[in-house]
Amino acid sequence: MRKPKALGLVSGGLDSTLALLIVRDLLGCEVRAIHFYTGFCITESQRRRGIAGKDGKVKPNEALAAGARLGIEVEMIDISDQGYLDVIANPKYGYGANANPCIDCRIDMFVRARQILEEWGGDFVFTGEVLGQRPKSQRRSTLWVIERDSGLQGRLLRPLSAKLLPPTQAEIEGLIDREKLFAISGRSRKEQMALAEKFGLTEYPQPAGGCCYLTDEAFARKFFDILDHRPERRIERDEIPLLATGRHFRISPAVKLIVSRTEGENFQLRRYTDGRYLVQARDVPGPLALVEGEPTWEEMVLISRIVGRYGKGRDRAKLVVVWEKEGGKDELVIDPRIEDSAIDEYRI
């Protein structure tokens, strides 16, 4: 009998690592592992800002690390394109608790996986999804919707929960043995940890409950602020890294301010000055800030005071704040001694 070809979606977490081991080592399939990069990964964003682990080292990408542990290449595929951003700005199945359109996001990923599967000539796609583990995207009815809408009916195997789900085509045709699959469900990870031990898997990331910025409340506020202040529901690619950077203030419907919090964020903000004002205090150390839109004179004064308030010159009576955009430069002299209560109403 021919060796089945299976395409695995690997995050690098425990569940997808186990799924890969089951499909490769228990079912004996030829496995191709892929990882979709969405641009919303918290860990990846922290790595970009140079945030290190407890040992002082920047951690490797979890999917690549899982590939290293299992001796298999994990192909990185960047899906943070406008098509993906349009999906998350206009989700057919709505959002979870925050800005997480998990069902639509999964469907988009699985459509892409189906295309790769078909080009490769594979038999099925597999994931580490566990029935009932996540409230929105891993309910029985939702798993079915994702499978249907992605065009993967009968070709989507969830090895950890497979015995609780209808058999896939590969199982029906006898390409893979259903008896070797599992019946895990729910949020507890005990069974997965026991299974990891059986596989001799000692190293894996601790279950974190998702590392996606879209599930983060503060990030979601900033995300919806953008969508709420533009005529069409659209978010641009270069806005995503900024959503995870700095303090955000909505000064008016057309003007937004982002103030850095750290040296790393200063570096980050400098990369996104195209079409935006770069604002910072002169003569004293302090944060960098970006301003989107065309502020009025009063708004420029307010913004300059906010920027001044977060710098070393916050207690001075007078502070010079420099505004730069596309080669032009302006300086404003302001009083940075502004009360937090006066700032809070603008905070996103």
Add this chain to the structure above:
Amino acid sequence: MRPHVDRVVDTSGTYCPVPIIETAKAAREEGPGKTLLVIATDPGIEADLPVWCQGTKNELLGIEREGGRYLCYVRLVAKP
């Protein structure tokens, strides 16, 4: 002494995973026996490239820091 390089993959200015995506693409195109010089400015390359090499069974000859750049030498061993 720096190794002989068959192909330079300059990923300067991009963030991970782009340097890894570009490295993997070059590896597929070049095949075994060749040596890649991957230039990156994202510090994440120091963490990602060793595990990528381990997973793909290619050989990381070394990573050299030159100012804000990382010069990474990879000998391709694995068949694409």
